[in-house]
Amino acid sequence: MSALEIRGLQKSFSGLRVISDLSLNVASGERRLVIGPNGAGKTTLFNLIAGEFPVDGGSIRLHGTDITHLPARRRAHLGLARTYQIITLFPEASLRDNVALALLGLSSLRWNPLVRLEAQEQLMARAQAVLAQVALESSAAKPLRETPYGEQRRVEIAMALAQEPQVLLLDEPFAGLSNAERADIQQLLAAIPRAVTIVMIEHDMDIALEFAEQITVMHFGSVVVEGERADVVADVRTREIYLGS
Amino acid sequence: MLIGLTALATLPLWLDSNYYINIASQILIWAIFALALNVLVGWAGLVSLGHAGLFGVASYAAAWLVVAGWGHLPAAFCALAITLGAAAVFGLLALRTAGIGFIMITLAIGQILWGIAYRWIDLTNGDNGIILPARPLPFGIDLGVPGVFYLFTLVAFLLTLAAMRGFDRSPFGASLRGTRDQPRRMTALGYHVWLIRFLAILYSGLVSGIAGLLFVYYHQFVSPHVLGLASSAEVLLMVIAGGTGTLLGPLVGAALVVIMKTVASAYIERWNLVLGVIFVAIVIFMPDGLVPGSVRLWQRFRLVFRSKPSSAPRPGVDT
Numbered sequence: 306m307s308a309l310e311i312r313g314l315q316k317s318f319s320g321l322r323v324i325s326d327l328s329l330n331v332a333s334g335e336r337r338l339v340i341g342p343n344g345a346g347k348t349t350l351f352n353l354i355a356g357e358f359p360v361d362g363g364s365i366r367l368h369g370t371d372i373t374h375l376p377a378r379r380r381a382h383l384g385l386a387r388t389y390q391i392i393t394l395f396p397e398a399s400l401r402d403n404v405a406l407a408l409l410g411l412s413s414l415r416w417n418p419l420v421r422l423e424a425q426e427q428l429m430a431r432a433q434a435v436l437a438q439v440a441l442e443s444s445a446a447k448p449l450r451e452t453p454y455g456e457q458r459r460v461e462i463a464m465a466l467a468q469e470p471q472v473l474l475l476d477e478p479f480a481g482l483s484n485a486e487r488a489d490i491q492q493l494l495a496a497i498p499r500a501v502t503i504v505m506i507e508h509d510m511d512i513a514l515e516f517a518e519q520i521t522v523m524h525f526g527s528v529v530v531e532g533e534r535a536d537v538v539a540d541v542r543t544r545e546i547y548l549g550s
Numbered sequence: 551m552l553i554g555l556t557a558l559a560t561l562p563l564w565l566d567s568n569y570y571i572n573i574a575s576q577i578l579i580w581a582i583f584a585l586a587l588n589v590l591v592g593w594a595g596l597v598s599l600g601h602a603g604l605f606g607v608a609s610y611a612a613a614w615l616v617v618a619g620w621g622h623l624p625a626a627f628c629a630l631a632i633t634l635g636a637a638a639v640f641g642l643l644a645l646r647t648a649g650i651g652f653i654m655i656t657l658a659i660g661q662i663l664w665g666i667a668y669r670w671i672d673l674t675n676g677d678n679g680i681i682l683p684a685r686p687l688p689f690g691i692d693l694g695v696p697g698v699f700y701l702f703t704l705v706a707f708l709l710t711l712a713a714m715r716g717f718d719r720s721p722f723g724a725s726l727r728g729t730r731d732q733p734r735r736m737t738a739l740g741y742h743v744w745l746i747r748f749l750a751i752l753y754s755g756l757v758s759g760i761a762g763l764l765f766v767y768y769h770q771f772v773s774p775h776v777l778g779l780a781s782s783a784e785v786l787l788m789v790i791a792g793g794t795g796t797l798l799g800p801l802v803g804a805a806l807v808v809i810m811k812t813v814a815s816a817y818i819e820r821w822n823l824v825l826g827v828i829f830v831a832i833v834i835f836m837p838d839g840l841v842p843g844s845v846r847l848w849q850r851f852r853l854v855f856r857s858k859p860s861s862a863p864r865p866g867v868d869t
Binding site for chain 1: 717
């Protein structure tokens with residue numbers, strides 16, 4: 306069964322068609338790279354999959370369940386997690402509290418106004434363990450605003466991992482990072498178990514191509530080329546659209 | 551903290567003027583109201599300019615029911631239930647939008663409630679207001695004595711403060727602050743942002759109702775003036791001046807405004823001008839409010855004091 310199955314997706318903003326009859330099939334456990342020039346509709350595609358915008362047409366299935374019209378929060382409960390191109394975290398909270406918020410999101414504890422969050426030992430231990438996954442356990446108590454950009458990127462990924470997703474959408478996780486930080490993130494992504502299907506948007510082709518097994522090339526809101534890494538890279542249309550030769 | 555609590559609890563003993571004890575009671579009532587608004591402004595990031603409407607609904611409902619022959623206790627519970635219902639309607643309407651839209655809708659709701667109090671004369675007695683015939687007698691205690699009323703209000707304030715502290719540290723409090731900072735991320739994390747905000751409005755409405763009850767018990771009178779825009783703006787200024795999202799900020803803000811209104815106005819004719827200047831100074835020098843600003847000032851002072859080298863000559867060093 307496909308982890309993610311998109312059929313005939315449509316989206317327009319004020320008459321401007323951004324996603325046009327887009328279909329995509331991502332197998333369970335796959336590492337899929339979505340590339341395309343600026344304005345191709347990649348982030349809009351992620352926003353539609355995550356439920357942040359309503360679709361104009363078409364359908365989205367997550368492990369066979371139709372999620373096309375489900376609100377974003379319900380999709381999170383069904384195993385969909387995402388990161389953002391622009392870091393979207395909680396700057397005043399500590400790294401541990403950031404991750405704890407991600408864990409709380411899927412727990413009924415989030416409605417409880419009568420207990421102390423800090424006293425929830427299991428939850429806090431789990432938050433610490435997730436931070437260890439991204440090698441940030443020693444900075445757990447530090448406020449996020451005092452954390453370097455590269456570490457904030459890792460917290461973004463930690464929060465998505467805390468949701469124990471079946472499908473993980475990564476929107477340019479290497480953006481703005483130094484070479485050393487990129488290598489860290491690369492290692493981190495390589496360590497994510499195969500039970501998690503990953504779809505990634507990335508502009509850094511060296512790193513992205515190393516990560517990808519399947520590549521989808523988008524242009525003007527449609528899929529232009531799709532297939533195995535080597536085939537897509539060799540395709541003339543890819544070069545014309547994206548690589549510019 | 552213990553010193554502060556002792557000072558507050560013994561205030562009627564060392565403040566032998568009923569006038570000042572009554573002012574302290576008023577400060578506490580407004581502080582409870584400001585704590586209620588702080589739930590929305592400080593923790594939810596939702597600025598309400600119509601909260602006096604909820605405060606006034608509780609005052610009116612309690613006074614009306616007592617005048618209609620109800621006992622104080624059932625009237626108080628019923629008034630809180632009515633306020634909760636009003637807060638639910640308030641939330642359903644106001645949460646259709648956020649930001650400036652939220653402010654405008656809350657302002658409109660507040661003005662509608664003021665209009666009802668002012669114009670629905672058969673129900674509210676219009677501009678003449680409703681007189682509460684007597685203060686309640688909880689466990690036979692006479693609240694007519696200023697010191698006793700003060701202690702009654704202090705207990706209500708401390709209970710509210712403890713409830714707010716617990717709320718702030720709870721998972722739900724963390725969820726609410728999350729919806730303030732990153733609503734989009736919170737949705738992606740599985741949170742029902744709208745429902746969290748709605749529940750926060752109910753909680754805030756309930757505490758506003760408690761403050762409204764204390765207000766009508768204190769003044770034994772309620773008129774449309776209580777629900778007006780001026781009251782909503784005043785309580786918002788208390789929260790902002792004291793420090794949004796803090797526990798003691800609303801108390802400090804309430805003390806500032808009430809003292810200026812009641813004490814300073816007796817000596818300074820243009821006390822409004824002075825209050826305005828104070829607010830401008832707060833915005834310039836302590837934009838986070840008096841409590842966070844004072845804490846930061848104290849921390850800086852301690853840092854400077856600790857890092858200051860000793861002025862005594864060191865052995866072996868020529869001076």
